[in-house]
Amino acid sequence: MIKALPIHIQQVVKTYGRIHALDHVDLEIKSGEFLTLLGPSGSGKTTLLMVLAGFTRPDSGSVRFGDREVIRTPPHKRDVGMVFQNYALFPHMTVAGNIGFPLRLRGVQKDDIHQRVEHALSTVQLDGLGDRRIDQLSGGQKQRVALARAIVFEPRILLMDEPLSALDKKLRDHMQIELRRLHEKLGITTVYVTHDQREALTMSDRVAVINHGRLIQCDSPRTIYDYPASPFVANFIGESTLIPVKRSNGNVVLDGQVLKVSGAVPDGRCSLMLRPERLTILPDRRNPDYNVFPGVVEEVVFQGESFVAYAVLESGTHVSMRGISQRETVASLPSRGKAVLLGLHWEETVLIPEANEDAPG
Amino acid sequence: MNWLSRPVSDIQITHGSRLWLYIVSGLIMMFLVVPTLIVIPMSFSDSQYLEFPPRVWSVRWYDNYFGSPEWMTATWVSVRAALLTVVVTTPVATLAAYGLSVSNLKASRWIFILLITPMMVPVILIAIGIFFAYAKLNLNNSMFGLVLAHSVLALPMCLIVISAGLKSYDMNQELVARSLGASRVKAFLVITLPQIRFSVISGALLAFVVSFDEVIVALFITGGEISTITRSMFLALRDQIDPTIASISTVLIMVTTLALVLTQVFGQSDSP
């Protein structure tokens, strides 16, 4: 088992001209953790990864691996494994040559190199492919070679920049599970970059959501999904409709109706988050566990494994609800133009603070 | 006539319907090459004068060339100048191409243009400029000065060829190599250079050809002992036209062609 290192990122700033690629980022990555950086294109994910790898020197701030400050350490002295989106395998070397490269640089004995390369190959399930040329590999195999090359020298930190985005969906799903399993086996501190929210939720111990170079929220996938800290996170991860709510006498009110809410009510202005799959169609208003929103069905769309009903609430807000395609649910579906009662369980009634931190700065 | 009705490649056009294109292209190529090749039979003439076609064949002008100490000295000067130009130009062009390719300076486009200006400015201007500059620096009539001047002329071609090679090279490989523990220099030498080596070799061969063929600058800045073969030929042409020139030309054509053929062979081998 590799001894993993925690990463402490403090107040890191990187600007390109007037663009803040990283804007005072603070992030504590625990030893052995699988942390995913998630954010839209241009949000600064790659920049942060490059800062960790040592290719980009931030304008200010501190990065520590364990107790060691590494801001001034050049990339080749950081002992960090790295996997790029396009693999960046060395085409003039064989598979074994690629994987053995970091070991040769470290002056490992020949026999030892051979053994460790074989071991790395079997770790990524490529036994016996050591003599292959790089252009004889499939996309998935290249991905595995890149991975083997990044872990063979037992780095204590592994960085991956959208490593699966060049693979087709099936293979990607498969590799997600495999990467996750490999991480559990090696226990290596891993920072993973993706702009695919599903991938982030599937693989990570924690997800750090970044926008405009700022860290918006860093929490476990469940927390991120269930309790987004801002409207940006609520919209970026999963689908949601945000409806501003009013307050009166300490209660939260929407369309004249007092809401039953789970958890604390945030200070200041806030919105109710409606996720399509959390809404259900209720037969009546009798169940006290539900907040009920009456509306009119606009459209019902069949999408294979699920269907989506679009409705407009009395206040004029458009919402959608998603249900699985199952005989009973489909049979109970209202048709277009009919009135419905949409229910949201109080435990799933979450308020999002109307933060101003999402504004570009 | 089976071949005529066969498709050219994966497309529907047959060789037959392309025939006109082949003929036109063939004629153009002939027009380009024949004037050069005409000196070859002339060099094997037995006559005192340049004549075409020769009435009597002989190799006496080759004997004349290889037996003449002056011509041999001049040849040797050219070879040395060309080799030294390769030695100077290739590393400089490689470093420049690399620097321009990894830098994200806005100015790098302009630096590239600056570096290839010697190719766009009339050589005669460069020759005059170098002559006056060298007069101040006391570099006229020296091998060092000649090599330096030829390196200036050879740099553009060399730079363009190596830059083209770097275009199809994925710089991420170098980043990966560095993250895996290679210093920047090591990453360049072990990962990048092997993959652009054929472009570098092509660039070197082109630098050789540029120097070896050059006459104008040499006319201005050299003389006496340091006279290149092309310069000596040019001067000889003014005094007497004898077929030695043709035989030397033939040898030069062979050398240059060989270098260019090698350039093509190597240039196409860098796989992206």
Ligand SMILES: Nc1ncnc2c1ncn2[C@@H]1O[C@H](COP(=O)(O)OP(=O)(O)OP(=O)(O)O)[C@@H](O)[C@H]1O
């Ligand atoms: N070398 C550079 N020069 C100038 N601007 C840069 C440079 N690198 C990044 N940027 C800018 O910094 C911001 C963050 O870029 P970054 O590559 O980190 O985004 P990203 O989150 O990785 O996006 P993507 O998902 O598209 O890869 C962008 O606005 C980008 O234009």
Ligand SMILES: [Mg+2]
């Ligand atoms: Mg990126």
